[in-house]
Amino acid sequence: MISINNLTFGYSRRKILYDNLDLELQEGNIYGLLGENGAGKSTLLMLIAGLKRPHHGTVDVGGHYAADASPEFLREVFFIPEEMTFPNISIESYVGVIEPFYPKFDVTAFFEMISEFGLTPDMTLHNMSYGQKKKALISLGLASNTRLLLMDEPTNGLDIPSKSQFRKLVAKYMSDDRVFLISTHQVRDLESLIDPIVIVDSGKVVFNETLDSITEQLLFTTADKVEEEDVIYLEKGIADDKVVAKNTLGDISRVNLELLFNAVLSEKNKMADTLSTSLKTKNHHGI
Structure with missing residues:
Protein backbone atom coordinates (compact mmCIF):
# COMPACT_ATOMS: atom_id res chain seq x y z
CA MET A 1 0.00 0.00 0.00
CA ILE A 2 2.68 2.53 1.08
CA SER A 3 6.23 2.23 -0.19
CA ILE A 4 8.84 4.78 0.89
CA ASN A 5 12.13 4.41 -0.94
CA ASN A 6 15.42 6.26 -0.35
CA LEU A 7 13.59 9.20 1.20
CA THR A 8 15.83 12.16 1.98
CA PHE A 9 14.48 15.36 3.51
CA GLY A 10 15.67 18.21 5.69
CA TYR A 11 14.65 21.76 6.51
CA SER A 12 18.16 22.95 5.64
CA ARG A 13 21.12 21.58 3.72
CA ARG A 14 23.16 21.25 6.89
CA LYS A 15 20.50 19.43 8.88
CA ILE A 16 19.07 16.40 7.11
CA LEU A 17 16.11 14.94 8.98
CA TYR A 18 15.71 11.75 6.93
CA ASP A 19 18.54 10.18 4.99
CA ASN A 20 17.65 7.39 2.53
CA LEU A 21 14.75 6.17 4.66
CA ASP A 22 12.91 3.02 3.53
CA LEU A 23 9.56 1.87 4.91
CA GLU A 24 6.77 -0.44 3.75
CA LEU A 25 3.26 -0.23 5.25
CA GLN A 26 0.64 -2.88 4.47
CA GLU A 27 -3.14 -2.66 4.35
CA GLY A 28 -5.21 -3.90 7.27
CA ASN A 29 -2.85 -2.53 9.93
CA ILE A 30 -2.93 0.26 12.51
CA TYR A 31 0.70 1.33 12.68
CA GLY A 32 2.10 3.16 15.67
CA LEU A 33 4.83 5.66 14.74
CA LEU A 34 7.09 6.39 17.72
CA GLY A 35 10.15 8.57 18.12
CA GLU A 36 11.70 11.18 20.36
CA ASN A 37 10.61 14.82 20.15
CA GLY A 38 12.27 16.28 17.07
CA ALA A 39 12.74 12.90 15.40
CA GLY A 40 10.52 14.02 12.53
CA LYS A 41 7.35 12.01 13.06
CA SER A 42 5.06 14.87 12.04
CA THR A 43 7.28 15.65 9.06
CA LEU A 44 7.14 12.05 7.89
CA LEU A 45 3.34 12.13 8.01
CA MET A 46 3.33 15.33 5.97
CA LEU A 47 5.70 13.78 3.41
CA ILE A 48 3.38 10.77 3.08
CA ALA A 49 0.36 13.09 2.80
CA GLY A 50 2.03 15.05 0.00
CA LEU A 51 2.19 18.25 2.06
CA LYS A 52 5.99 18.32 1.78
CA ARG A 53 8.24 17.20 -1.06
CA PRO A 54 11.30 15.03 -0.43
CA HIS A 55 14.72 16.17 -1.66
CA HIS A 56 15.31 12.68 -3.01
CA GLY A 57 13.42 9.40 -3.09
CA THR A 58 9.74 8.62 -3.44
CA VAL A 59 6.59 8.06 -1.40
CA ASP A 60 4.25 5.73 -3.29
CA VAL A 61 0.73 5.44 -1.90
CA GLY A 62 -1.45 2.95 -3.74
CA GLY A 63 0.38 3.50 -7.02
CA HIS A 64 0.37 7.31 -6.76
CA TYR A 65 3.37 9.45 -5.85
CA ALA A 66 2.52 11.67 -2.88
CA ALA A 67 4.62 14.58 -4.17
CA ASP A 68 2.46 14.80 -7.32
CA ALA A 69 -0.67 15.48 -5.21
CA SER A 70 -2.91 14.13 -7.96
CA PRO A 71 -6.70 14.08 -7.44
CA GLU A 72 -6.58 10.26 -7.40
CA PHE A 73 -4.07 10.40 -4.55
CA LEU A 74 -5.78 13.15 -2.55
CA ARG A 75 -9.17 11.43 -2.47
CA GLU A 76 -7.60 8.37 -0.81
CA VAL A 77 -5.63 10.17 1.92
CA PHE A 78 -6.87 11.98 5.02
CA PHE A 79 -4.45 13.73 7.40
CA ILE A 80 -5.34 14.64 10.99
CA PRO A 81 -2.68 17.14 12.17
CA GLU A 82 -1.91 17.90 15.80
CA GLU A 83 -2.75 21.58 15.34
CA MET A 84 -6.03 22.50 13.63
CA THR A 85 -7.59 25.59 12.10
CA PHE A 86 -11.31 25.65 11.28
CA PRO A 87 -13.55 28.27 9.66
CA ASN A 88 -16.29 30.01 11.61
CA ILE A 89 -19.08 27.67 10.46
CA SER A 90 -21.09 24.83 11.99
CA ILE A 91 -19.99 21.19 11.96
CA GLU A 92 -22.87 20.38 9.62
CA SER A 93 -21.86 23.09 7.15
CA TYR A 94 -18.22 22.00 7.25
CA VAL A 95 -19.17 18.43 6.40
CA GLY A 96 -20.99 19.76 3.37
CA VAL A 97 -17.74 21.38 2.23
CA ILE A 98 -15.51 18.35 2.91
CA GLU A 99 -17.74 15.48 1.75
CA PRO A 100 -17.46 16.07 -2.05
CA PHE A 101 -13.69 15.59 -1.94
CA TYR A 102 -14.02 11.99 -0.63
CA PRO A 103 -16.15 9.67 -2.80
CA LYS A 104 -16.61 7.12 -0.01
CA PHE A 105 -17.47 9.59 2.75
CA ASP A 106 -20.10 8.15 5.11
CA VAL A 107 -22.24 11.07 6.38
CA THR A 108 -24.40 8.85 8.58
CA ALA A 109 -21.35 7.35 10.28
CA PHE A 110 -19.88 10.83 10.81
CA PHE A 111 -22.92 12.15 12.66
CA GLU A 112 -23.08 8.97 14.73
CA MET A 113 -19.46 9.46 15.74
CA ILE A 114 -19.76 13.09 16.76
CA SER A 115 -22.84 12.16 18.80
CA GLU A 116 -20.81 9.49 20.61
CA PHE A 117 -18.18 12.17 21.27
CA GLY A 118 -20.82 14.47 22.76
CA LEU A 119 -20.92 16.95 19.86
CA THR A 120 -23.93 18.27 17.92
CA PRO A 121 -24.14 19.29 14.22
CA ASP A 122 -25.01 22.91 15.03
CA MET A 123 -21.86 23.56 17.08
CA THR A 124 -19.58 26.23 15.57
CA LEU A 125 -16.11 24.84 14.88
CA HIS A 126 -14.27 28.11 15.47
CA ASN A 127 -15.69 28.42 18.99
CA MET A 128 -15.08 24.85 20.08
CA SER A 129 -12.36 23.79 22.52
CA TYR A 130 -9.19 22.08 21.29
CA GLY A 131 -10.47 18.70 22.44
CA GLN A 132 -13.84 19.18 20.74
CA LYS A 133 -12.15 20.19 17.48
CA LYS A 134 -9.98 17.08 17.72
CA LYS A 135 -13.08 14.90 18.14
CA ALA A 136 -14.69 16.48 15.06
CA LEU A 137 -11.56 15.98 12.96
CA ILE A 138 -11.12 12.37 14.09
CA SER A 139 -14.73 11.72 13.10
CA LEU A 140 -14.15 13.30 9.69
CA GLY A 141 -11.06 11.17 9.11
CA LEU A 142 -12.72 7.91 10.05
CA ALA A 143 -15.88 8.71 8.06
CA SER A 144 -13.87 9.65 4.97
CA ASN A 145 -13.20 5.95 4.34
CA THR A 146 -9.92 6.81 2.64
CA ARG A 147 -7.46 3.96 2.11
CA LEU A 148 -4.86 5.88 4.12
CA LEU A 149 -5.58 7.74 7.37
CA LEU A 150 -2.69 9.64 8.97
CA MET A 151 -3.08 10.82 12.57
CA ASP A 152 -0.62 13.06 14.41
CA GLU A 153 -1.01 12.84 18.19
CA PRO A 154 -4.77 12.18 17.94
CA THR A 155 -5.33 11.69 21.68
CA ASN A 156 -3.87 15.06 22.67
CA GLY A 157 -6.69 17.15 24.11
CA LEU A 158 -8.97 14.17 24.77
CA ASP A 159 -10.12 13.32 28.29
CA ILE A 160 -9.98 9.74 29.58
CA PRO A 161 -13.52 8.71 28.46
CA SER A 162 -12.91 10.26 25.02
CA LYS A 163 -9.63 8.37 24.64
CA SER A 164 -11.52 5.13 25.27
CA GLN A 165 -14.14 6.16 22.72
CA PHE A 166 -11.40 7.00 20.23
CA ARG A 167 -9.90 3.50 20.52
CA LYS A 168 -13.32 1.89 20.00
CA LEU A 169 -14.08 3.99 16.92
CA VAL A 170 -10.67 3.40 15.33
CA ALA A 171 -11.06 -0.35 15.80
CA LYS A 172 -14.62 -0.21 14.42
CA TYR A 173 -13.75 1.70 11.26
CA MET A 174 -10.51 -0.12 10.48
CA SER A 175 -10.84 -2.54 7.55
CA ASP A 176 -8.66 -4.86 5.49
CA ASP A 177 -8.30 -2.29 2.69
CA ARG A 178 -7.25 0.64 4.91
CA VAL A 179 -3.98 1.70 6.52
CA PHE A 180 -3.92 3.79 9.70
CA LEU A 181 -0.62 5.42 10.70
CA ILE A 182 -0.71 7.04 14.14
CA SER A 183 2.15 9.18 15.38
CA THR A 184 2.13 9.44 19.17
CA HIS A 185 4.17 9.90 22.29
CA GLN A 186 1.13 8.92 24.41
CA VAL A 187 1.85 5.22 24.06
CA ARG A 188 -0.26 4.23 27.05
CA ASP A 189 -3.33 5.67 25.32
CA LEU A 190 -2.83 3.36 22.35
CA GLU A 191 -1.16 0.21 23.73
CA SER A 192 -4.18 -1.98 22.97
CA LEU A 193 -4.66 -0.50 19.49
CA ILE A 194 -1.46 0.02 17.48
CA ASP A 195 0.20 -2.92 15.73
CA PRO A 196 2.82 -3.01 14.16
CA ILE A 197 5.21 -0.64 15.95
CA VAL A 198 7.51 1.61 13.91
CA ILE A 199 10.26 3.60 15.65
CA VAL A 200 12.30 6.30 13.91
CA ASP A 201 15.58 7.69 15.18
CA SER A 202 18.40 9.70 13.60
CA GLY A 203 16.71 9.73 10.20
CA LYS A 204 16.20 5.99 9.99
CA VAL A 205 13.58 3.37 10.81
CA VAL A 206 15.31 1.54 13.65
CA PHE A 207 12.41 -0.78 14.54
CA ASN A 208 9.43 -2.18 12.62
CA GLU A 209 7.81 -5.23 14.18
Missing part, protein backbone atom coordinates in the same frame (compact mmCIF):
# COMPACT_ATOMS: atom_id res chain seq x y z
CA THR A 210 4.35 -6.67 14.83
CA LEU A 211 3.23 -7.36 18.39
CA ASP A 212 3.25 -11.10 17.66
CA SER A 213 6.86 -10.88 16.52
CA ILE A 214 7.80 -8.81 19.57
CA THR A 215 6.24 -11.24 22.05
CA GLU A 216 7.89 -14.19 20.32
CA GLN A 217 11.35 -12.66 20.54
CA LEU A 218 11.28 -10.46 23.63
CA LEU A 219 10.17 -10.85 27.25
CA PHE A 220 8.85 -7.95 29.33
CA THR A 221 9.22 -8.80 33.00
CA THR A 222 11.23 -8.03 36.16
CA ALA A 223 14.94 -8.57 36.62
CA ASP A 224 14.50 -11.31 39.22
CA LYS A 225 12.64 -13.56 36.75
CA VAL A 226 15.29 -13.85 34.03
CA GLU A 227 18.94 -14.78 33.75
CA GLU A 228 21.27 -11.81 33.78
CA GLU A 229 22.82 -12.78 30.44
CA ASP A 230 19.38 -12.60 28.77
CA VAL A 231 18.71 -9.00 29.83
CA ILE A 232 18.80 -6.53 26.94
CA TYR A 233 17.60 -3.42 28.76
CA LEU A 234 17.00 -2.69 32.47
CA GLU A 235 15.01 0.14 34.00
CA LYS A 236 15.38 0.74 37.73
CA GLY A 237 12.16 0.94 39.73
CA ILE A 238 11.12 1.57 43.33
CA ALA A 239 9.80 -1.94 43.89
CA ASP A 240 11.11 -3.94 40.93
CA ASP A 241 13.59 -3.45 38.12
CA LYS A 242 11.79 -3.82 34.79
CA VAL A 243 13.60 -5.47 31.92
CA VAL A 244 13.36 -6.30 28.26
CA ALA A 245 15.02 -9.68 27.82
CA LYS A 246 15.58 -12.35 25.22
CA ASN A 247 12.62 -14.71 25.17
CA THR A 248 14.67 -17.90 25.37
CA LEU A 249 11.87 -20.08 26.76
CA GLY A 250 9.05 -18.94 24.49
CA ASP A 251 7.05 -17.36 27.31
CA ILE A 252 4.26 -14.88 26.51
CA SER A 253 4.32 -11.45 28.15
CA ARG A 254 2.41 -8.23 27.64
CA VAL A 255 4.34 -5.72 25.56
CA ASN A 256 5.24 -2.60 27.54
CA LEU A 257 5.54 0.02 24.79
CA GLU A 258 7.34 2.58 26.93
CA LEU A 259 9.89 -0.02 27.97
CA LEU A 260 10.24 -1.25 24.40
CA PHE A 261 10.76 2.30 23.10
CA ASN A 262 13.47 3.01 25.68
CA ALA A 263 15.14 -0.33 24.95
CA VAL A 264 15.23 0.29 21.20
CA LEU A 265 16.80 3.74 21.58
CA SER A 266 19.19 2.81 24.40
CA GLU A 267 20.33 -0.62 23.21
CA LYS A 268 20.15 -0.50 19.41
CA ASN A 269 22.88 -3.09 18.83
CA LYS A 270 21.57 -5.58 21.40
CA MET A 271 18.02 -5.26 20.10
CA ALA A 272 19.14 -5.62 16.48
CA ASP A 273 21.27 -8.68 17.33
CA THR A 274 18.42 -10.33 19.25
CA LEU A 275 15.86 -9.77 16.51
CA SER A 276 18.18 -10.83 13.68
CA THR A 277 19.32 -13.93 15.57
CA SER A 278 15.71 -14.91 16.23
CA LEU A 279 14.87 -14.46 12.54
CA LYS A 280 17.85 -16.59 11.48
CA THR A 281 16.79 -19.31 13.93
CA LYS A 282 13.26 -19.35 12.50
CA ASN A 283 14.57 -19.56 8.94
CA HIS A 284 16.95 -22.35 9.90
CA HIS A 285 14.04 -24.39 11.27
CA GLY A 286 11.82 -23.57 8.30
CA ILE A 287 9.32 -21.54 10.33
Whole structure:
Protein backbone atom coordinates (compact mmCIF):
# COMPACT_ATOMS: atom_id res chain seq x y z
CA MET A 1 0.00 0.00 0.00
CA ILE A 2 2.68 2.53 1.08
CA SER A 3 6.23 2.23 -0.19
CA ILE A 4 8.84 4.78 0.89
CA ASN A 5 12.13 4.41 -0.94
CA ASN A 6 15.42 6.26 -0.35
CA LEU A 7 13.59 9.20 1.20
CA THR A 8 15.83 12.16 1.98
CA PHE A 9 14.48 15.36 3.51
CA GLY A 10 15.67 18.21 5.69
CA TYR A 11 14.65 21.76 6.51
CA SER A 12 18.16 22.95 5.64
CA ARG A 13 21.12 21.58 3.72
CA ARG A 14 23.16 21.25 6.89
CA LYS A 15 20.50 19.43 8.88
CA ILE A 16 19.07 16.40 7.11
CA LEU A 17 16.11 14.94 8.98
CA TYR A 18 15.71 11.75 6.93
CA ASP A 19 18.54 10.18 4.99
CA ASN A 20 17.65 7.39 2.53
CA LEU A 21 14.75 6.17 4.66
CA ASP A 22 12.91 3.02 3.53
CA LEU A 23 9.56 1.87 4.91
CA GLU A 24 6.77 -0.44 3.75
CA LEU A 25 3.26 -0.23 5.25
CA GLN A 26 0.64 -2.88 4.47
CA GLU A 27 -3.14 -2.66 4.35
CA GLY A 28 -5.21 -3.90 7.27
CA ASN A 29 -2.85 -2.53 9.93
CA ILE A 30 -2.93 0.26 12.51
CA TYR A 31 0.70 1.33 12.68
CA GLY A 32 2.10 3.16 15.67
CA LEU A 33 4.83 5.66 14.74
CA LEU A 34 7.09 6.39 17.72
CA GLY A 35 10.15 8.57 18.12
CA GLU A 36 11.70 11.18 20.36
CA ASN A 37 10.61 14.82 20.15
CA GLY A 38 12.27 16.28 17.07
CA ALA A 39 12.74 12.90 15.40
CA GLY A 40 10.52 14.02 12.53
CA LYS A 41 7.35 12.01 13.06
CA SER A 42 5.06 14.87 12.04
CA THR A 43 7.28 15.65 9.06
CA LEU A 44 7.14 12.05 7.89
CA LEU A 45 3.34 12.13 8.01
CA MET A 46 3.33 15.33 5.97
CA LEU A 47 5.70 13.78 3.41
CA ILE A 48 3.38 10.77 3.08
CA ALA A 49 0.36 13.09 2.80
CA GLY A 50 2.03 15.05 0.00
CA LEU A 51 2.19 18.25 2.06
CA LYS A 52 5.99 18.32 1.78
CA ARG A 53 8.24 17.20 -1.06
CA PRO A 54 11.30 15.03 -0.43
CA HIS A 55 14.72 16.17 -1.66
CA HIS A 56 15.31 12.68 -3.01
CA GLY A 57 13.42 9.40 -3.09
CA THR A 58 9.74 8.62 -3.44
CA VAL A 59 6.59 8.06 -1.40
CA ASP A 60 4.25 5.73 -3.29
CA VAL A 61 0.73 5.44 -1.90
CA GLY A 62 -1.45 2.95 -3.74
CA GLY A 63 0.38 3.50 -7.02
CA HIS A 64 0.37 7.31 -6.76
CA TYR A 65 3.37 9.45 -5.85
CA ALA A 66 2.52 11.67 -2.88
CA ALA A 67 4.62 14.58 -4.17
CA ASP A 68 2.46 14.80 -7.32
CA ALA A 69 -0.67 15.48 -5.21
CA SER A 70 -2.91 14.13 -7.96
CA PRO A 71 -6.70 14.08 -7.44
CA GLU A 72 -6.58 10.26 -7.40
CA PHE A 73 -4.07 10.40 -4.55
CA LEU A 74 -5.78 13.15 -2.55
CA ARG A 75 -9.17 11.43 -2.47
CA GLU A 76 -7.60 8.37 -0.81
CA VAL A 77 -5.63 10.17 1.92
CA PHE A 78 -6.87 11.98 5.02
CA PHE A 79 -4.45 13.73 7.40
CA ILE A 80 -5.34 14.64 10.99
CA PRO A 81 -2.68 17.14 12.17
CA GLU A 82 -1.91 17.90 15.80
CA GLU A 83 -2.75 21.58 15.34
CA MET A 84 -6.03 22.50 13.63
CA THR A 85 -7.59 25.59 12.10
CA PHE A 86 -11.31 25.65 11.28
CA PRO A 87 -13.55 28.27 9.66
CA ASN A 88 -16.29 30.01 11.61
CA ILE A 89 -19.08 27.67 10.46
CA SER A 90 -21.09 24.83 11.99
CA ILE A 91 -19.99 21.19 11.96
CA GLU A 92 -22.87 20.38 9.62
CA SER A 93 -21.86 23.09 7.15
CA TYR A 94 -18.22 22.00 7.25
CA VAL A 95 -19.17 18.43 6.40
CA GLY A 96 -20.99 19.76 3.37
CA VAL A 97 -17.74 21.38 2.23
CA ILE A 98 -15.51 18.35 2.91
CA GLU A 99 -17.74 15.48 1.75
CA PRO A 100 -17.46 16.07 -2.05
CA PHE A 101 -13.69 15.59 -1.94
CA TYR A 102 -14.02 11.99 -0.63
CA PRO A 103 -16.15 9.67 -2.80
CA LYS A 104 -16.61 7.12 -0.01
CA PHE A 105 -17.47 9.59 2.75
CA ASP A 106 -20.10 8.15 5.11
CA VAL A 107 -22.24 11.07 6.38
CA THR A 108 -24.40 8.85 8.58
CA ALA A 109 -21.35 7.35 10.28
CA PHE A 110 -19.88 10.83 10.81
CA PHE A 111 -22.92 12.15 12.66
CA GLU A 112 -23.08 8.97 14.73
CA MET A 113 -19.46 9.46 15.74
CA ILE A 114 -19.76 13.09 16.76
CA SER A 115 -22.84 12.16 18.80
CA GLU A 116 -20.81 9.49 20.61
CA PHE A 117 -18.18 12.17 21.27
CA GLY A 118 -20.82 14.47 22.76
CA LEU A 119 -20.92 16.95 19.86
CA THR A 120 -23.93 18.27 17.92
CA PRO A 121 -24.14 19.29 14.22
CA ASP A 122 -25.01 22.91 15.03
CA MET A 123 -21.86 23.56 17.08
CA THR A 124 -19.58 26.23 15.57
CA LEU A 125 -16.11 24.84 14.88
CA HIS A 126 -14.27 28.11 15.47
CA ASN A 127 -15.69 28.42 18.99
CA MET A 128 -15.08 24.85 20.08
CA SER A 129 -12.36 23.79 22.52
CA TYR A 130 -9.19 22.08 21.29
CA GLY A 131 -10.47 18.70 22.44
CA GLN A 132 -13.84 19.18 20.74
CA LYS A 133 -12.15 20.19 17.48
CA LYS A 134 -9.98 17.08 17.72
CA LYS A 135 -13.08 14.90 18.14
CA ALA A 136 -14.69 16.48 15.06
CA LEU A 137 -11.56 15.98 12.96
CA ILE A 138 -11.12 12.37 14.09
CA SER A 139 -14.73 11.72 13.10
CA LEU A 140 -14.15 13.30 9.69
CA GLY A 141 -11.06 11.17 9.11
CA LEU A 142 -12.72 7.91 10.05
CA ALA A 143 -15.88 8.71 8.06
CA SER A 144 -13.87 9.65 4.97
CA ASN A 145 -13.20 5.95 4.34
CA THR A 146 -9.92 6.81 2.64
CA ARG A 147 -7.46 3.96 2.11
CA LEU A 148 -4.86 5.88 4.12
CA LEU A 149 -5.58 7.74 7.37
CA LEU A 150 -2.69 9.64 8.97
CA MET A 151 -3.08 10.82 12.57
CA ASP A 152 -0.62 13.06 14.41
CA GLU A 153 -1.01 12.84 18.19
CA PRO A 154 -4.77 12.18 17.94
CA THR A 155 -5.33 11.69 21.68
CA ASN A 156 -3.87 15.06 22.67
CA GLY A 157 -6.69 17.15 24.11
CA LEU A 158 -8.97 14.17 24.77
CA ASP A 159 -10.12 13.32 28.29
CA ILE A 160 -9.98 9.74 29.58
CA PRO A 161 -13.52 8.71 28.46
CA SER A 162 -12.91 10.26 25.02
CA LYS A 163 -9.63 8.37 24.64
CA SER A 164 -11.52 5.13 25.27
CA GLN A 165 -14.14 6.16 22.72
CA PHE A 166 -11.40 7.00 20.23
CA ARG A 167 -9.90 3.50 20.52
CA LYS A 168 -13.32 1.89 20.00
CA LEU A 169 -14.08 3.99 16.92
CA VAL A 170 -10.67 3.40 15.33
CA ALA A 171 -11.06 -0.35 15.80
CA LYS A 172 -14.62 -0.21 14.42
CA TYR A 173 -13.75 1.70 11.26
CA MET A 174 -10.51 -0.12 10.48
CA SER A 175 -10.84 -2.54 7.55
CA ASP A 176 -8.66 -4.86 5.49
CA ASP A 177 -8.30 -2.29 2.69
CA ARG A 178 -7.25 0.64 4.91
CA VAL A 179 -3.98 1.70 6.52
CA PHE A 180 -3.92 3.79 9.70
CA LEU A 181 -0.62 5.42 10.70
CA ILE A 182 -0.71 7.04 14.14
CA SER A 183 2.15 9.18 15.38
CA THR A 184 2.13 9.44 19.17
CA HIS A 185 4.17 9.90 22.29
CA GLN A 186 1.13 8.92 24.41
CA VAL A 187 1.85 5.22 24.06
CA ARG A 188 -0.26 4.23 27.05
CA ASP A 189 -3.33 5.67 25.32
CA LEU A 190 -2.83 3.36 22.35
CA GLU A 191 -1.16 0.21 23.73
CA SER A 192 -4.18 -1.98 22.97
CA LEU A 193 -4.66 -0.50 19.49
CA ILE A 194 -1.46 0.02 17.48
CA ASP A 195 0.20 -2.92 15.73
CA PRO A 196 2.82 -3.01 14.16
CA ILE A 197 5.21 -0.64 15.95
CA VAL A 198 7.51 1.61 13.91
CA ILE A 199 10.26 3.60 15.65
CA VAL A 200 12.30 6.30 13.91
CA ASP A 201 15.58 7.69 15.18
CA SER A 202 18.40 9.70 13.60
CA GLY A 203 16.71 9.73 10.20
CA LYS A 204 16.20 5.99 9.99
CA VAL A 205 13.58 3.37 10.81
CA VAL A 206 15.31 1.54 13.65
CA PHE A 207 12.41 -0.78 14.54
CA ASN A 208 9.43 -2.18 12.62
CA GLU A 209 7.81 -5.23 14.18
CA THR A 210 4.35 -6.67 14.83
CA LEU A 211 3.23 -7.36 18.39
CA ASP A 212 3.25 -11.10 17.66
CA SER A 213 6.86 -10.88 16.52
CA ILE A 214 7.80 -8.81 19.57
CA THR A 215 6.24 -11.24 22.05
CA GLU A 216 7.89 -14.19 20.32
CA GLN A 217 11.35 -12.66 20.54
CA LEU A 218 11.28 -10.46 23.63
CA LEU A 219 10.17 -10.85 27.25
CA PHE A 220 8.85 -7.95 29.33
CA THR A 221 9.22 -8.80 33.00
CA THR A 222 11.23 -8.03 36.16
CA ALA A 223 14.94 -8.57 36.62
CA ASP A 224 14.50 -11.31 39.22
CA LYS A 225 12.64 -13.56 36.75
CA VAL A 226 15.29 -13.85 34.03
CA GLU A 227 18.94 -14.78 33.75
CA GLU A 228 21.27 -11.81 33.78
CA GLU A 229 22.82 -12.78 30.44
CA ASP A 230 19.38 -12.60 28.77
CA VAL A 231 18.71 -9.00 29.83
CA ILE A 232 18.80 -6.53 26.94
CA TYR A 233 17.60 -3.42 28.76
CA LEU A 234 17.00 -2.69 32.47
CA GLU A 235 15.01 0.14 34.00
CA LYS A 236 15.38 0.74 37.73
CA GLY A 237 12.16 0.94 39.73
CA ILE A 238 11.12 1.57 43.33
CA ALA A 239 9.80 -1.94 43.89
CA ASP A 240 11.11 -3.94 40.93
CA ASP A 241 13.59 -3.45 38.12
CA LYS A 242 11.79 -3.82 34.79
CA VAL A 243 13.60 -5.47 31.92
CA VAL A 244 13.36 -6.30 28.26
CA ALA A 245 15.02 -9.68 27.82
CA LYS A 246 15.58 -12.35 25.22
CA ASN A 247 12.62 -14.71 25.17
CA THR A 248 14.67 -17.90 25.37
CA LEU A 249 11.87 -20.08 26.76
CA GLY A 250 9.05 -18.94 24.49
CA ASP A 251 7.05 -17.36 27.31
CA ILE A 252 4.26 -14.88 26.51
CA SER A 253 4.32 -11.45 28.15
CA ARG A 254 2.41 -8.23 27.64
CA VAL A 255 4.34 -5.72 25.56
CA ASN A 256 5.24 -2.60 27.54
CA LEU A 257 5.54 0.02 24.79
CA GLU A 258 7.34 2.58 26.93
CA LEU A 259 9.89 -0.02 27.97
CA LEU A 260 10.24 -1.25 24.40
CA PHE A 261 10.76 2.30 23.10
CA ASN A 262 13.47 3.01 25.68
CA ALA A 263 15.14 -0.33 24.95
CA VAL A 264 15.23 0.29 21.20
CA LEU A 265 16.80 3.74 21.58
CA SER A 266 19.19 2.81 24.40
CA GLU A 267 20.33 -0.62 23.21
CA LYS A 268 20.15 -0.50 19.41
CA ASN A 269 22.88 -3.09 18.83
CA LYS A 270 21.57 -5.58 21.40
CA MET A 271 18.02 -5.26 20.10
CA ALA A 272 19.14 -5.62 16.48
CA ASP A 273 21.27 -8.68 17.33
CA THR A 274 18.42 -10.33 19.25
CA LEU A 275 15.86 -9.77 16.51
CA SER A 276 18.18 -10.83 13.68
CA THR A 277 19.32 -13.93 15.57
CA SER A 278 15.71 -14.91 16.23
CA LEU A 279 14.87 -14.46 12.54
CA LYS A 280 17.85 -16.59 11.48
CA THR A 281 16.79 -19.31 13.93
CA LYS A 282 13.26 -19.35 12.50
CA ASN A 283 14.57 -19.56 8.94
CA HIS A 284 16.95 -22.35 9.90
CA HIS A 285 14.04 -24.39 11.27
CA GLY A 286 11.82 -23.57 8.30
CA ILE A 287 9.32 -21.54 10.33
